[in-house]
Amino acid sequence: MAWKNWSGSVAATASVARPQSEDELAQMIRAARMVRATGAGHSFMPLCDSGELIVSLDALDGTLSIAADRRSARIPAGWSIRRLTAALWDEGLALANQGDVNPQSLAGAMATGTHGTGAELGSLSTFARGFRLIGADGEVRWCDAATDADLFEAQRLSLGLFGIATAIEVAVVPAFHLAERIEKRSWADIRESYDDLAARHRHVEFWLFPYSDDVIVKTLDPCDPCDPPASTTDMDETAFRRVLDVSARLPFLTPWLQRAIMRTDLNGRRRGPAHCIYPSDRTIRFEEMEYEMPRAVGLDALAEVVGWIRRRRLPVTFPFEYRTVAADDIWMSPMNAGPVAAISMHQYARMPWQRLFADAEPIFRSGGGRPHWAKRHTLTRADVDALYPLCDRYRAVRRAADPAGKFLNPHMEALFS
Known part of the structure; x- marks a missing residue:
């Protein structure tokens, strides 16, 4: 079945694959010429569009892991905001903020800078503390502020360009x-x-x-x-x-x-x-x-x-x-x-x-x-250059992580190739 976004205005010719393990996902990525990930489809831009392979992580195995200091948790990236906040609540924990809809996947929300409201509260991307990624070569790697720092900084709002996250370490707070x-x-x-x-x-x-x-x-x-x-x-x-x-x-x-x-x-x-x-x-x-x-x-x-x-x-x-x-x-x-x-x-x-x-x-x-990257806009490459002083550094990290452009699609290629 072909993929469509939530509103029905964006469609892709590729069908959606649902790997059940990291190994299965890695094999799919290695074999693909072009691959994009999808969550709940709440983007209004063609971020998930692919003519070959679209993967959803909603069937991927994984468990919630709470850090010893209870200030962070490692969460399966494909979990919905609804599922992860309920699981955190059972542990006496919460996200500091979230938006007004919760079917979105954690990875999708972070990849696009999704946010709620609050003068002192940042987007969900600001909660990220580390990512477990499967890269274009099918290999698993970890990045955080101390390990592969440039990849981590780019991945905090990734637009799906650096690999497919299978787990994300996220800052959490006591339940309220x-x-x-x-x-x-x-x-x-x-x-x-x-x-x-x-x-x-x-x-x-x-x-x-x-x-x-x-x-x-x-x-x-x-x-x-x-x-x-x-x-x-x-x-x-x-x-x-x-x-x-x-x-x-x-x-x-x-x-x-x-x-x-x-x-x-x-x-x-x-x-x-x-x-x-x-x-x-x-x-x-x-x-x-x-x-x-x-x-x-x-x-x-x-x-x-x-x-x-x-x-x-x-x-x-x-x-x-x-x-x-x-x-x-x-x-x-x-x-x-x-x-x-x-x-x-x-x-x-x-x-x-x-x-x-x-x-x-x-x-x-x-x-x-x-x-907002996931909402309707008409930015060109020149606009991105003018609005984001660090975009060339972002593109350099993308080239290093994915030299063949496996995680690009036409929309992303026009802005970030």
Whole structure:
């Protein structure tokens, strides 16, 4: 069966192989001319595309191993965020942060710089402490800050270019509980108070429908131990799905429908183990573009793109999502130039999105934004060179690790060959 991504917009001619052991995976890699790895398919770019071999690690054997000091754990790379956080919880441990969906594989999330929200918290890639990799020659090697340091630095956000990770050593923290609060606030108020909210809460994010003057704000803060919540999601999608289906048939109604849905009661409260509160059910298919903006200009950039949508009365059906992410030192990370405001622009998968994203992208780029590697973007090699001062070093490590380009595909070759 041919591979497709989660939204259905990216397809590959290769079928997916599911090795059950490292030896089987190594044999596949040795024999292949071209190979890419896939996780849950939550990338909207052709990162997993291959005309020959795509491998999934969800059947690969492996166990969780906790370090003696309980500050790190070695985790099978193909495990989903859902599986690994549940396993950590059973050991009294947790990830310091995660995003709002958890089917993604650990390796896939780290390879693309996936993140949650939190002014003092970095992406999942910042949690990496070491990688067990099978290289292009089929040989197993380990890299960390002390062993093959350049390979480790590149592998922290690898885009699948240096080998296939079978295990990842990850920083962990003692298990904790979170209280979630959702409320409606005015867009004008949030523009004035967001920095204060980000300083007062461990996590804060908001959603803004482009035709509404109100936003949906979610905060998460540590709380006393409690049972898991009854609900597995922050907001019920039923009414929103109906709005989207009407907008798909009658796009001119989009502004009215958004204002109507924002007149409803949107307040909510949940409490529970952190790994039960971070993720929410996301069952509506969409396309997404996300730009990481310098945090100082994030709110202005969002206001500019929303104003552009309103002036043109464009049928943008999903709300924008706005989050904060801490700076890091990872070579190809959008956060390596400083803390960012992550602005996610979505469109219902049943509606046109290509022209919409292409026209919006210059607004984000003009403000100094860098795209999330797994979300829709149109970066060229020249753009990568301009945005990432360490890209030549990254390419040099790639050439040394994979001189024949086995882990490239056309999309990766255009940027990193």
